[in-house]
Amino acid sequence: MEIQIAVPSDSPALIELHSHLRRHPASKRIPLRLNARQTGGQMSAFDVLNAVLTNGAAYGSLAVSLAAFFEGRRARAGGGGTPTSVTLMLNGTPVTVSGGSVEDIERLIHSLAEGETSAEPAPDAGEPS
Numbered sequence: 001m002e003i004q005i006a007v008p009s010d011s012p013a014l015i016e017l018h019s020h021l022r023r024h025p026a027s028k029r030i031p032l033r034l035n036a037r038q039t040g041g042q043m044s045a046f047d048v049l050n051a052v053l054t055n056g057a058a059y060g061s062l063a064v065s066l067a068a069f070f071e072g073r074r075a076r077a078g079g080g081g082t083p084t085s086v087t088l089m090l091n092g093t094p095v096t097v098s099g100g101s102v103e104d105i106e107r108l109i110h111s112l113a114e115g116e117t118s119a120e121p122a123p124d125a126g127e128p129s
Contacts, residue, residue, distance in 0.1 A: 001113055003062075004089040005049040013073075013084050018049050020069045027065035030058055059113065063106035070099045088112060 007014040018034045021027045031052040053059055066086065073084050085098040090112040097105055 001090060002050050002052050003112065005051060006047060006087045007084060008087060011047065014047065014049060017069055017086065021065050024065040024068060026061040030061060059109040060106050063102050063109060066097065066105050067102045090115065
C-alpha cells in the first residue's frame with residue numbers, strides 16, 4: 001500500500017522527516033518519494049511524502065521511525081516546543097499524529113490499512129482529521 005505523509009504548512013519539517021526516514025535503521029528500506037504540488041503550472045514547496053508499505057513489518061518500521069522523529073524534535077525544542085503534526089493519508093482518509101508511543105502510531109497505520117481492504121472502519125481507528 002502507498003501511504004501519503006504530510007506535515008501541514010511546514011515544508012522544511014517534511015524535508016527533515018524525509019531525511020530522517022531515509023537514515024533511520026527501522027525505515028531506511030521503505031521506498032519513499034518526496035513530491036511537490038503544482039500551482040499555476042509552477043512547482044511549489046514539497047508537500048507530501050509517499051511511502052510504500054508492503055507488509056506489517058513495514059508498518060512497524062514506519063511507526064518506530066515516526067516516534068523517533070517526534071522525540072528528536074521535542075528534544076531539540078527543549079521539551080517545550082510546539083509539537084509537529086504529521087498527517088497520514090490512505091485513500092483519502094487522513095489521520096493526524098503528533099506523538100504517541102510506537103504502538104499507538106502502528107495501530108493508526110494498521111487502521112488505515114484495514115480501511116483499505118474493508119468497507120467498515122477498524123474499531124481501533126484514530127481520530128480522523
